[in-house]
Amino acid sequence: AFKYPVWLTDVNNFGEALQMIADIGALTGKDEKALSIINQIKKAFGALPKIEKPVKTAYLIWQKPYMTIGGDTFINDMLSHCGFENVFADKTRYPEIRINDLHIANCPLLFLSSEPYPFKQKHLDELKTHLPQTKILLVDGEFFSWYGSRLLKAPEYFIKLINSVTDN
Numbered sequence: 001a002f003k004y005p006v007w008l009t010d011v012n013n014f015g016e017a018l019q020m021i022a023d024i025g026a027l028t029g030k031d032e033k034a035l036s037i038i039n040q041i042k043k044a045f046g047a048l049p050k051i052e053k054p055v056k057t058a059y060l061i062w063q064k065p066y067m068t069i070g071g072d073t074f075i076n077d078m079l080s081h082c083g084f085e086n087v088f089a090d091k092t093r094y095p096e097i098r099i100n101d102l103h104i105a106n107c108p109l110l111f112l113s114s115e116p117y118p119f120k121q122k123h124l125d126e127l128k129t130h131l132p133q134t135k136i137l138l139v140d141g142e143f144f145s146w147y148g149s150r151l152l153k154a155p156e157y158f159i160k161l162i163n164s165v166t167d168n
């Protein structure tokens with residue numbers, strides 16, 4: 001016999017993240033509050049700048065070995081919402097890659113996430129020696145990978161990021 005109910009989620013995209021908020025609202029008797037949060041998130045994401053042609057992008061989450069994101073991840077869906085095209089979208093989950101894979105992918109943009117591995121400027125500088133034609137940016141992984149009410153803060157960050165990529 002179970003004494004405590006357990007609720008699990010498996011969020012892999014924006015729609016599932018919104019559904020999770022609705023589900024938590026229902027579970028806690030806060031349906032109206034959940035709907036308010038969902039509507040605020042939808043409105044904020046609706047204000048993201050539209051990029052005419054998606055920017056081919058790689059997103060690293062780990063070093064030694066380098067690991068990226070596949071097309072079935074929440075991070076991939078956030079990239080898509082911003083107008084970035086994950087060059088490793090044909091992979092699943094979090095595959096290991098090598099620097100040569102980044103050369104083959106020939107992507108003009110590389111994001112180094114702050115989590116789970118905390119990439120820093122020294123990592124950016126090292127990768128720049130191998131990928132001199134690639135624009136490499138440190139990004140806040142929380143905005144790409146944390147769903148729930150954290151999504152309220154993500155669009156403001158994404159707008160600045162999109163503008164920094166498209167203005168140059």
